[in-house]
Amino acid sequence: xxxxxxxxxxxxxxxxxxxxxxxxxxxxxxxxxxxxxxxxxxxxxxxxxxxxxxxxxxxxxxxxxxxxxxxxxxxxxxxxxxxxxxxxxxxxxxxxxx
Numbered sequence: 001x002x003x004x005x006x007x008x009x010x011x012x013x014x015x016x017x018x019x020x021x022x023x024x025x026x027x028x029x030x031x032x033x034x035x036x037x038x039x040x041x042x043x044x045x046x047x048x049x050x051x052x053x054x055x056x057x058x059x060x061x062x063x064x065x066x067x068x069x070x071x072x073x074x075x076x077x078x079x080x081x082x083x084x085x086x087x088x089x090x091x092x093x094x095x096x097x098x
């Protein structure tokens with residue numbers, strides 16, 4: 001029996017315009033999650049330590065870093081402060097759609 005790798009499926013599915021559109025729509029969410037985790041890692045902190053600094057629970061931090069919610073600007077500011085980071089929000093032009 002041959003095994004199918006998820007990466008191979010994903011590459012094939014990207015040929016489907018609907019799949020590609022939905023996948024690309026998640027890019028912002030993925031980049032926010034990556035930025036949160038990078039800030040915490042750079043600060044050398046655990047989720048529990050960030051939670052203590054934000055006066056919340058580790059489960060809340062795990063949800064933030066898991067992309068399970070859309071955090072408010074205030075929450076992002078508190079996370080930045082807890083990780084000794086500076087929050088920077090930018091607006092960029094959308095790329096041209098084919």
